[in-house]
Amino acid sequence: xxxxxxxxxxxxxxxxxxxxxxxxxxxxxxxxxxxxxxxxxxxxxxxxxxxxxxxxxxxxxxxxxxxxxxxxxxxxxxxxxxxxxxxxxxxxxxxxxxxxxxxxxxxxxxxxxxxxxxxxxxxxxxxxxxxxxxxxxxxxxxxxxxxxxxxxxxxxxxxxxxxxxxxxxxxxxxxxxxxxxxxxxxxxxxxxxxxxxxxxxxxxxxxxxxxxxxxxxxxxxxxxxxxxxxxxxxxxxxxxxxxxxxxxxxxxxxxxxxxxxxxxxxxxxxxxxxxxxxxxxxxxxxxxxxxxxxxxxxxxxxxxxxxxxxxxxxxxxxx
Numbered sequence: 069x070x071x072x073x074x075x076x077x078x079x080x081x082x083x084x085x086x087x088x089x090x091x092x093x094x095x096x097x098x099x100x101x102x103x104x105x106x107x108x109x110x111x112x113x114x115x116x117x118x119x120x121x122x123x124x125x126x127x128x129x130x131x132x133x134x135x136x137x138x139x140x141x142x143x144x145x146x147x148x149x150x151x152x153x154x155x156x157x158x159x160x161x162x163x164x165x166x167x168x169x170x171x172x173x174x175x176x177x178x179x180x181x182x183x184x185x186x187x188x189x190x191x192x193x194x195x196x197x198x199x200x201x202x203x204x205x206x207x208x209x210x211x212x213x214x215x216x217x218x219x220x221x222x223x224x225x226x227x228x229x230x231x232x233x234x235x236x237x238x239x240x241x242x243x244x245x246x247x248x249x250x251x252x253x254x255x256x257x258x259x260x261x262x263x264x265x266x267x268x269x270x271x272x273x274x275x276x277x278x279x280x281x282x283x284x285x286x287x288x289x290x291x292x293x294x295x296x297x298x299x300x301x302x303x304x305x306x307x308x309x310x311x312x313x314x315x316x317x318x319x320x321x322x323x324x325x326x327x328x329x330x331x332x333x334x335x336x337x338x339x340x341x342x343x344x345x346x347x348x349x350x351x352x353x354x355x356x357x358x359x360x361x362x363x364x365x366x367x368x369x370x371x372x373x374x375x376x377x378x379x380x381x382x383x384x385x386x387x
Contacts, residue, residue: 071166073158073159073166073167073168073169073170074168074169074170074380074383075170075171076169076170076171076172076379077171077172078172078174078175080171081171081172081175081176081179081379082175082179084379084382084383085176085179085375085378085379085382087179087182087183087186087214087215087218089378089379089382090179090180090183090375090378091183091186091187091215092378093180093183093374093375093377093378094180094183094184094187094371094374094375095187095347096374097128097370097371097373097374098184098187098313098342098343098344098347098371099344099347099348100128100129100344100370101313101314101342101344101368101370102342102343102344102345102347102348103129103344103348105129106126106127106128106129106370107126107127107134108124108125108126108127108368108369108370109124109125109126111123111124112124118142118143119140119141119142120139120140120141120142121138121139121140121141122137122138122139122140122141122155123136123137123138123139124136124137124138124139124369124372125369126368126369126370126373127162127373128162128370128373128374128377132162132377133159133160133161133162133168133373133377133380134159134160134162134373135157135158135159135160135167135373135376136157136158136369137155137156137157137158137173137176137177137369137372138155138156138158138173139153139154139155139173140153140154140155141153153173153174153177154173154174155173155174156170156171156172156173157170157171157172157173157176157372157373157376158170159171159373159376159377159380168380169376169379169380171376171379173372176372176375176376177367177372178207178208178211179211179375180371180372180374180375181208181211181290181365181367181371182208182211182212182214182215183215183375184313184343184365184371185212185215185216185266185288185290185363185365186212186215186216186218186219187343187347188286188288188311188343188363188365189216189219189220189264189286189288189363190219190220191343191346191347191353191354192286192309192311192346192353192354192361192363193220193263193264193286193354193361194263194284194286194354194357197220197222197263197264197286198220198221198222198223198224198263199222199223199224199225199226199261199262199263199264200213200216200217200220200222200224200225200226200262200263200264200265200266201225201226201227201228201259201260201261201262201264201265201266202225202226202227202228202259202265202266202268203228203229203256203259203265203266203267203268203269203275203276203291203299204227204229204266204267204268204269204291205227205229205231205234205235205237205238205239206268206269208268208290208291209227209238209266209268210238210242212266212268212288212290213225213242213246213248213250214246216264216266217246217248220264222248222249222264223249224249224251224262225239225242225248225249225250225251226250226251226252226253226258226259226262227239227242227250227251227252227253227259228252228253228254228255228256228258228259229252229269232252232254235252235253236252238252239251239252240252256275256276256280257280260276260277260280260281260282261280261282262282262285263282263284263285263286264285264286264287264288265281265285265286265287265288266287266288266290267287267288267289267290267291267299267300268290268291269291269299270291270292270293271291271293271296271298271299272293272295272296272297272298273296273297274297274298274299274300274301274304274324275299275300276299276300276301276304277300277301277303277304278300278301278302278303278304278305278306278307278308279303281304281307281360283358283359283360284357284358284359284360285360285361286354286360286361286362286363287300287304287308287360287361287362287363288363288365289324289362289363289364289365290365292321292323292366292367293323295323296323297323297324297327298322298323298324298325298327299324300324300362301324301333302324302327302328302331302333302334303333304324304360304362305324305325305328305333305334305338305362306328306333306334306338307360308360308361308362309339309341309354309355309359309360309361309362310325310338310339310340310341310362310364311340311341311342311343311346311353311361311362311363311364312340312341312342312343312363312364312365312366313342313343313344313364313365313366313367313368313371314342314366314368315340315342317366317368318340318364318366321366322364322366324364325340325364343363
């Protein structure tokens with residue numbers, strides 16, 4: 069029927085949304101988010117007998133597209149301690165108010181999360197960074213390896229997970245499919261010696277300690293659990309220039325930052341800058357080659373909408 073919104077499944081999203089296009093959309097929306105020209109409601113969570121329904125609504129700048137992400141979250145029986153997320157991102161036209169596109173939320177989230185980390189890494193990591201350390205071996209781990217190797221030429225990629233066998237299988241698969249120098253290691257300290265680090269787990273207690281991280285490293289903290297201290301310890305927060313997508317989100321949900329405040333590792337005056345301000349040129353990024361930079365990715369519905377808008381417009385242009 070004419071006017072029916074297009075539905076884009078995971079395969080279509082994956083095939084149609086290039087990393088370059090997604091990164092460009094993330095740069096633009098992060099600047100808009102920090103500039104206060106996007107609109108969004110607080111994340112809504114409805115508990116449902118062991119499951120959760122999440123609703124995140126927002127609008128892009130300039131009276132353009134608006135929409136929402138709707139997610140169902142439940143424990144994954146195949147992977148105890150882990151959860152699955154299934155849902156949709158719905159995009160509405162800013163002029164007509166009609167829905168124009170509906171897409172698989174898992175794939176949109178996967179691609180835009182890795183794209184934002186790549187944007188942050190490109191802005192904050194040393195230009196001569198040659199090694200990447202990955203904590204975790206799930207879908208985000210592979211997406212982040214693809215994204216980070218897109219913006220830096222790396223000599224070594226190390227992977228750590230709580231299960232060494234799973235980490236090794238993952239490393240072998242990625243090394244074979246992407247033709248990259250990926251290998252698993254048994255100790256997280258080995259990964260922590262890399263120039264660029266990505267934590268991509270649901271850990272509730274720190275898996276990365278500040279004492280392990282080298283001067284000049286850049287760290288992307290991406291994993292999230294509703295409760296707990298977070299993936300990194302207070303010492304790393306204290307030693308780092310701390311950047312994020314949204315200051316308000318960190319003050320509400322940044323577990324490692326809030327824990328560092330509670331324990332006295334940092335004070336209320338600890339510097340907290342938004343990546344969008346760095347991209348806009350109003351805040352300085354990396355200042356010294358020995359500085360440790362940390363980007364806390366908490367995710368934002370504006371990022372989902374920007375990614376789907378870029379995909380929708382590119383499909384319109386090619387039709």
